[in-house]
Amino acid sequence: MLETKQLTPVETSPIFSKMVDNSHKNLVFCMDKATGLKAIIAIHDTTLGPAIGGTRMWHYRSEADALDDVLRLSRGMTYKSAITGLNFGGGNAVIIGDYNRDKSEALMRRFGKFVNNLNGEFVTAQDVGTTLKDMEYIRMETPHVVGLSEALGGSGQTGPISAYGVYMGIKASVKELWGNDSLSGKSVAVQGIGNVGEHLVRLLRDEDARVYISDLDDDRLTAVARKHDAIIVPNNQIYDLDVDIYSPCALGATVNNETLKRLKCAIIAGSANNQLQDEEVHGQLLMDMGILYAPDFLINAGGLISVYSEISGGGKKRALQQAENIYKVTLDIFRMSKREQITPNQAALKIAEKRIADIRSLKANS
């Protein structure tokens, strides 16, 4: 008789448990010694369509941080598409490295080959640390890239339309709190004046809001302050300002235990993905503190709307109309949040998850 040997249980890998936690579908690790490429592609959900998401290049403190970022970003993309009514799933990619020092044509093209191997299950676009030029390099290796320059038939920079969507979300939040949506005389702290932030500053200043700005790039700060008559504040003081609105437009997780002790605003509404360090904990804390939070994945969907128009052929006018609709959806979310006594983030997730579940069952039964 064969002796059966008892196998010792395999220690649970933090990678797999992290995938299980948020039901991720696929995770691809991309490595190329010749170009120094180290990247991770995460596919969260493809119920509504191919997983779409940016490729971010960032000097992460650790590979674990990069993994956490890509898992959170890809999940956010699923809900962003779902709540905006687009037929995309959610995915994202991160390239680990300093975009000023480590980027090259060969590295981006090698990354493009990894994207191509996924046969269209993942479609990528520009994000923090990548440019339209990088998208052109990726396009040399795969058709599964959007947000190309207008000269190449793409929809061009997504910053302006993303900023417009965020502006709509801010106006809806102001209407919810103060009964009318005028920004004249309102004070806004914009953290990060990059592609989205600068356009947002312009829209806010056009409506006569008082705008404070911070960024890591001093030259850019001076130029934007001069161009739009905005007030520069040192990075570490942005959370202490006595303003009506805090608008995070740099990186995520800036709403956390530390900053919540300092923030004095009535509204948080910005473009950065994953602004709440912990959705449940900090979403609830904001509600308890009486700070109105406009869900990031809802109001920053302008860029996605823009690249969707590139694929669907909807055109700029249609994309602008869809971005304008963020105003109405944001107000609907606030109403649902009040009615059901849940946070605005939970309300937005509930609507997005319902759409995904409905379409999943429609597909299963057809």
Ligand SMILES: NC(=O)c1ccc[n+]([C@@H]2O[C@H](COP(=O)([O-])OP(=O)(O)OC[C@H]3O[C@@H](n4cnc5c(N)ncnc54)[C@H](O)[C@@H]3O)[C@@H](O)[C@H]2O)c1
């Ligand atoms: N570009 C889009 O269409 C789009 C769409 C949706 C969401 N977003 C998100 O919005 C945010 C901004 O996007 P972007 O395209 O403007 O990026 P960007 O790289 O052009 O600009 C980001 C800016 O933030 C600054 N910054 C970084 N860390 C900072 C800090 N700690 N304090 C102050 N400033 C800091 C950078 O110096 C840079 O100027 C990102 O989180 C991005 O994921 C962008």
